[in-house]
Amino acid sequence: MTVSRVLRNRGDVSQATRERVLEASKKLGYVPNKIAGALASQRVNLVAVIIPSMSNMVFPEVMTGISEVLENSPLQPVVGITHYRPEQEERVLYEMLSWRPSGVIIAGLEHSEASRAMLENAGIPIVEIMDTDGEPIDSMVGISHRRAGIEMAKEIAKAGYKRIAFLGTKMPLDHRARKRFEGLTDALAKEGIEIADHEFYSGGSGLLKGRELTEMVLKRSPDVDFLYYSNDMIAAGGLLYCLDNGIDVPGQVGLAGFNGIELLDGLNPRLATMDACRREIGNKAAEIIAKCTEDGADHSGQRIELSPRLDVGDTLKR
Known part of the structure; x- marks a missing residue:
């Protein structure tokens, strides 16, 4: 005993x-034998973490935040990847829940009808992360992407840019990029500015993709004076394209990304961006699950909205 x-x-x-x-x-x-233990308790000490991608540099940092908290508890995170596809999320969720985990941390607030039904009926703590623009099933931890788009639009307009293009992931699969785009366009419209051009893509984000998108937009719309990218990696590719082609940044063309990726801190000029609070989101989501498991109390329905920090860097006129 x-x-x-x-x-x-x-x-x-x-x-x-x-x-x-x-x-x-x-x-x-x-x-x-955890399976034998689960037969008695109806639960295993696993936390299902369901995210769109591990190649996107955002989610490894979220995982770091989750692991920092759970390593001090009996719980272990187990990761499932959805590739931004609703049908894949359904399959991953079905398999994960069949193991009777102690909780679920899942990216986003948008799910298929089948996924939502599984989450609502799981009978365990559910924490939806990365986004607060919507109604959660249980708890949520994230930022308002619409507000992030609005804040960036205000900075762009204040700097005097008039011809803005948006370059980002194919929508509507990336709901958070879509909400930033909506916030951006709405806020610019209030300043009397409309989006002059846009380019969407599917697949992974990287420097080469950013260079290609930037070349397409600037050749198609040479009068564009600001490029807003859905993430920092393609923004960095766009910056390199501009520097290689003698385009004055931020005088002739301004640029901004999103996520505040530390890997790019050494870029010169420094990219304008907004930190998405990734590690803190992971911390707080894991804390909700761990607390529910630790004391058995109901900590459901928590809504934690963090405030992203804007860094104007060197690619947005002061």
């Missing part, structure tokens, strides 16, 4: 006894 309590991290066991049991377990190479 003492060994069982130690291995399940339950009950009142002295630290000395706990260490002896764990040392013996390690020497024997013993691994508890």
Whole structure:
């Protein structure tokens, strides 16, 4: 019974006894049968983390935030990838929930009818992350992407730019990019400015993709004076294209991205961007799940909206 309590991290066991049991377990190479334990408890100490991509540099940082919290608990994150496809999200969610996890952390507020039904009937804590522009199933942690688009539009207009183009991921699959685009266009319209051009793409984000998109837009609309990108990686590619082709940044053309990726901190000139609070989102989402598991109390319905920070860098006129 003492060994069982130690291995399940339950009950009142002295630290000395706990260490002896764990040392013996390690020497024997013993691994508890979680499936057998789940039959009794109806739950395993896994947290299903469902995200669109791991190649996008945003989500590894979210995962870091989740892991920082869960490593101090009995819970372990298990990751499922949806590739921004609703039907893939359904399959991943079905498989994950069949293991009876202790909670689900899932990116976005938009889900198919089948996915929403599974989440609503799971009977475990659900935390939707990255976005607060909508109604959550249970709890949500993120930023308002519409507000992020609005704030960027205000800075663009204040700097005196008039011919703005948007370059981003294919919509409506990327709902958060869509909301930033909507916030941008609405705020610019209030300043009497309309989007002059746009270019959408599918597939991974990278420097080459940014260069290609920027070339297409500037050749098609040479009078464009500002390029707003849906993420920093394609924005960095656009910046390199401009520098290679003698385009004055930010005098002739201004640029801004989104996400505040640390990898690009060494760029010169420094890219204008907005930090999406990725690590903090992961922290707070994991804290909700861990707290529910730790004390068994109902911590559902939490709505945590973080405030992204705008960095005008060197590519947006002051």
